[in-house]
Amino acid sequence: MFDSYLTLQDIPVSELRYIANELDGLVGGANTVVVIGIWSHFSTFPHQVYIRRLLSIRGAVERLLDRAPDTLVVIRTANLKELTLYETLTNSDWYSMQRDKLLRAMFRGLDVRLVDAWEMGLAHELPHSLHPQPPIIKNMIDVLLSYICTPATKRWFDLFPMFPF
Numbered sequence: 001m002f003d004s005y006l007t008l009q010d011i012p013v014s015e016l017r018y019i020a021n022e023l024d025g026l027v028g029g030a031n032t033v034v035v036i037g038i039w040s041h042f043s044t045f046p047h048q049v050y051i052r053r054l055l056s057i058r059g060a061v062e063r064l065l066d067r068a069p070d071t072l073v074v075i076r077t078a079n080l081k082e083l084t085l086y087e088t089l090t091n092s093d094w095y096s097m098q099r100d101k102l103l104r105a106m107f108r109g110l111d112v113r114l115v116d117a118w119e120m121g122l123a124h125e126l127p128h129s130l131h132p133q134p135p136i137i138k139n140m141i142d143v144l145l146s147y148i149c150t151p152a153t154k155r156w157f158d159l160f161p162m163f164p165f
Helices: 019-024 047-067 085-090 093-107 117-123 134-148
Strands: 033-037 072-076 113-115
Touching: 019 047, 033 047, 033 134, 047 072, 047 093, 072 134, 113 134, 117 134
Parallel strands: 033 072, 072 113
Antiparallel strands: none
């Protein structure tokens, strides 16, 4: 699920999807996992726009968990990015950190899990990147699957053969 209207591409109106609307359309249950990653495309928007969107998503998550409390909802946090001089002045990690703090605060108190992409990128030796490199993605997948899989069924590498780790 992705609020795609924020990209610079031409997208037919019929293909626009809001995360909250998609969540409201889910039945949910013990075999349902929802992963939400929302921050990057809002980094240049005023905080108020981002907060309104997060409030809408939070309400949808609450409704989903009310009707199907066994649904697993995972929030992927913001991550650091490589910075050019221009980005340092206009859209630095300081702005991403503000979005990350808002995201965490918005979902605090709900029965959701986090994939802490910020800390994973910060702790890793690889250079920061808006689109993390495969070893960091592997760490994110490991955390996600630790929420989903029991130790007896945890063979994530069988599920993701496209990542040759």
